[in-house]
Amino acid sequence: xxxxxxxxxxxxxxxxxxxxxxxxxxxxxxxxxxxxxxxxxxxxxxxxxxxxxxxxxxxxxxxxxxxxxxxxxxxxxxxxxxxxxxxxxxxxxxxxxxxxxxxxxxxxxxxxxxxxxxxxxxxxxxxxxxxxxxxxxxxxxxxxxxxxxxxxxxxxxxxxxxxxxxxxxxxxxxxxxxxxxxxxxxxxx
Numbered sequence: 001x002x003x004x005x006x007x008x009x010x011x012x013x014x015x016x017x018x019x020x021x022x023x024x025x026x027x028x029x030x031x032x033x034x035x036x037x038x039x040x041x042x043x044x045x046x047x048x049x050x051x052x053x054x055x056x057x058x059x060x061x062x063x064x065x066x067x068x069x070x071x072x073x074x075x076x077x078x079x080x081x082x083x084x085x086x087x088x089x090x091x092x093x094x095x096x097x098x099x100x101x102x103x104x105x106x107x108x109x110x111x112x113x114x115x116x117x118x119x120x121x122x123x124x125x126x127x128x129x130x131x132x133x134x135x136x137x138x139x140x141x142x143x144x145x146x147x148x149x150x151x152x153x154x155x156x157x158x159x160x161x162x163x164x165x166x167x168x169x170x171x172x173x174x175x176x177x178x179x180x181x182x183x184x185x186x187x188x189x
Contacts, residue, residue, distance in 0.1 A: 035060055039135050042167055050169035061104045061136065069099045076108055080115065088112040096125075103132035107139050119146060137166045141173050153180050 035057065042053040064070050076091035092109035099105055110125035123146060129139040144159030160177040163170060 035135070039166060043165065045169070047169045050167065054167065054170075058138075061107075061133070064095075064099055064102045064104070066099065069095055069102060069105070072098070073105060073108060076112065080108075080112055085112055085116045089116065101132060103129045103136060103139075106132070107136060107142070110139070110142055114142065114146065119149070122146060135166060137163045137170065137173075140166075141170070141176075144173075144176065148176070148180070153183050156180060157184050 038053055038057050038060070042050055042057065045053055062070070062073065064073065072091050072095035076088045076095060079085070079088035079091060089109060089112045092105060092112055095102065095105040096109060106125040106129040110122045110129065113119070113122035113125060122142070126139050126143050126146070129136050130143075133139070140159050140163045144156045144163065147153075147159060148156035157177060157180045160173050160180070163173045164177060167173070
């Protein structure tokens with residue numbers, strides 16, 4: 001029997017289904033700095049190129065277009081690195097309030113909420129991140145982590161598999177999928 005609130009657990013499953021079935025695969029584009037082109041290249045890259053493409057995508061996702069919003073993101077991440085989760089949430093909430101179309105603000109705040117044990121708000125922010133950027137594989141990974149925390153290994157494995165379809169060389173996700181594979185092998189996904 002799980003120690004998690006059944007309503008929250010049901011919400012997690014509903015968000016997972018909504019997110020996983022609404023995420024398009026990366027489309028090809030003519031601009032090599034375009035996100036969709038980088039994602040397409042990432043899905044087919046060797047490990048060395050994958051690391052470079054991952055850095056390019058993260059840099060692209062981190063750019064809000066506003067120096068003030070970039071500062072709030074940096075302050076939120078710095079507070080997280082210093083272990084001040086409450087301060088991180090404050091900075092990242094200011095960021096999401098002032099830049100509601102900036103997916104990375106929600107993703108960063110989801111990580112802070114998760115660290116604080118606030119799984120409902122973390123899920124809401126992951127859902128918002130993926131609504132704004134459906135191929136944000138780090139947010140999909142975060143969703144998988146929450147699903148695994150909630151004792152849903154099959155759904156977590158599906159999320160990790162989705163990440164690996166986008167970024168086949170993501171070490172942490174590969175380890176997570178490999179860890180779950182023996183438990184779900186032979187079960188229908």
